[in-house]
Amino acid sequence: MSKANNRFIERNIAVRSFFSQLENKNPNWRIEALERVTADKFFISERTVRAIVKQEGIYIELKSV
Secondary structure (H helix, E strand, C coil): CCHHHHHHHHHHHHHHHHHHHHHHHCCCCCHHHHHHHHHHHHCCCHHHHHHHHHCCHHHCCCCCC
């Protein structure tokens, strides 16, 4: 695995972790608000946050066998 690929995987894990913590801290917030705050923290788009959290498209993490 390349160094850049590892950075993306680490970032995706950090995004999921931050999103989950934020969700637990603020259970009454809408998903859009959680995505917006997470996107602002990581300097990525809200749609990218959604894809990372839901593991869609290129953000699917394959488990090694």
